[in-house]
Amino acid sequence: MIQININQSLIVQHWEYILPIFLVILGVFYFKKLKAFKSPREENVKSNKLDGEEYVGADYKDDEDIDEYTPALEESEHIPFKGASITLPGGAEAFYEIVNNRRSIRSFSNKTIPFEIIETCIKAAGTSPSGAHTEPWTFCVISDPSIKTQVREIIEAEEYLNYTQRMHRQWTADLKPLHTDHIKEYLTEAPYLILIFKQIYGFKPNGGRKQHYYNEISVSIATGILLCALQAAGLSSLVTTPLNCGPALRNLLNRPQNEKLLVLLPVGYASEDCKVPNLKRKPVEDILVTY
Ligand SMILES: Cc1cc2nc3c(=O)[nH]c(=O)nc-3n(C[C@H](O)[C@H](O)[C@H](O)COP(=O)(O)O)c2cc1C
Known part of the structure; x- marks a missing residue:
């Protein structure tokens, strides 16, 4: 029978080094999981399918270097609009x-x-x-x-x-x-x-x-x-x-x-x-x- 002497185990002897390394690895693992959780879109992109349909936008790649994207369309004031006011005499018919x-x-x-x-x-x-x-x-x-x-x-x-x-x-x-x-x-x-x-x-x-x-x-x-x-x-x-x-x-x-x-x-x-x-x-x- 193999007997393990707990006091002489390498892990126990060097626990002050091994524990922080273990915690760092655990942290990285959970950080990655959290990132994936934040972006379910990426999961869909991977499969390129959503309920069996092509995922619209699947070909748009996330840019890792960009935290916040700037809109391509310039921000403009939202003005009142009363709906269609110039109509065809005789209307839809x-x-x-x-x-x-x-x-x-x-x-x-x-x-x-x-x-x-x-x-x-x-x-x-x-x-x-x-x-x-x-x-x-x-x-x-x-x-x-x-x-x-x-x-x-x-x-x-x-x-x-x-x-x-x-x-x-x-x-x-x-x-x-x-x-x-x-x-x-x-x-x-x-x-x-x-x-x-x-x-x-x-x-x-x-x-x-x-x-x-x-x-x-x-x-x-x-x-x-x-x-x-x-x-x-x-x-x-x-x-x-x-x-x-x-x-x-x-x-x-x-x-x-x-x-x-x-x-x-x-x-x-x-x-x-x-x-x-x-x-x-x-x-x-x-x-x-x-x-
Ligand atoms: C997307 C599309 C592509 C068409 N391509 C052609 C074509 O390449 N050559 C052609 O002679 N007619 C083409 N047509 C015309 C159709 O043949 C025509 O719209 C259809 O026969 C219905 O006739 P109408 O437009 O007089 O109602 C096309 C129509 C559409 C909407």
């Missing part, structure tokens, strides 16, 4: 009539349109709400025929590959009723092309990156407002998403790396012989659920 009259067109007249109308429509789009008021959009308006031609060349070359090689046959089948193909005459016919870029991040005054939360949703809402404004101005357009053309179009227009093309809208009046598919919209009973 009139607005519905206007937007229900919108159709995507793929054949444009070359009738000129004062630039100021386009500018006002973009001003309207710029009133859109955006994540943390980051306003993560850039609207590039092209009227120069030579640039329109270059845009068309880029898109038609890429769309040829999309239609013939890249898109699933189900996808091309789904597009058949719309009579679309890789030839995009509207890109040179329409008086204006509006290329809408989402800024996936912005810049702080010190040059550092600024987070643009929900940038795609924000720019999509702005695009919706733009479509309504164009419609209210009697103009027509077409939402297009030129597949795999973003980088080439961004280079053509010398846009920076933080901007990604979201949609391209040709804008103008419908041509004399313009035709659209006779699409039916879902009745309100199918899209509205009440509780």
Whole structure:
């Protein structure tokens, strides 16, 4: 049997050194635990999931050196606001009539349109709400025929590959009723092309990156407002998403790396012989659920 002489044990002999070391190790252990407790967000970030859903903000890394973050948006006085005071005569019903009259067109007249109308429509789009008021959009308006031609060349070359090689046959089948193909005459016919870029991040005054939360949703809402404004101005357009053309179009227009093309809208009046598919919209009973 092994006998341990307690009085001669190393631990007992050197307890005055060993005890503080033990307490320090214990302290570090609990400090780390406490830190983790303070930041449950970090736990979610690790798993990247929240109730099985992607954790929004998971890609925003904590900066260990920063104790308190400065808001990107400058602090401003909160002023009284009485709610909507400029309204459309006829209200919601009139607005519905206007937007229900919108159709995507793929054949444009070359009738000129004062630039100021386009500018006002973009001003309207710029009133859109955006994540943390980051306003993560850039609207590039092209009227120069030579640039329109270059845009068309880029898109038609890429769309040829999309239609013939890249898109699933189900996808091309789904597009058949719309009579679309890789030839995009509207890109040179329409008086204006509006290329809408989402800024996936912005810049702080010190040059550092600024987070643009929900940038795609924000720019999509702005695009919706733009479509309504164009419609209210009697103009027509077409939402297009030129597949795999973003980088080439961004280079053509010398846009920076933080901007990604979201949609391209040709804008103008419908041509004399313009035709659209006779699409039916879902009745309100199918899209509205009440509780
Ligand atoms: C996100 C989005 C992407 C679209 N992309 C294209 C496109 O690349 N080419 C095209 O001809 N139409 C495109 N469209 C237009 C749709 O085909 C059109 O909105 C749909 O057929 C309904 O027709 P309407 O706009 O006349 O109501 C797109 C529409 C949306 C909202």
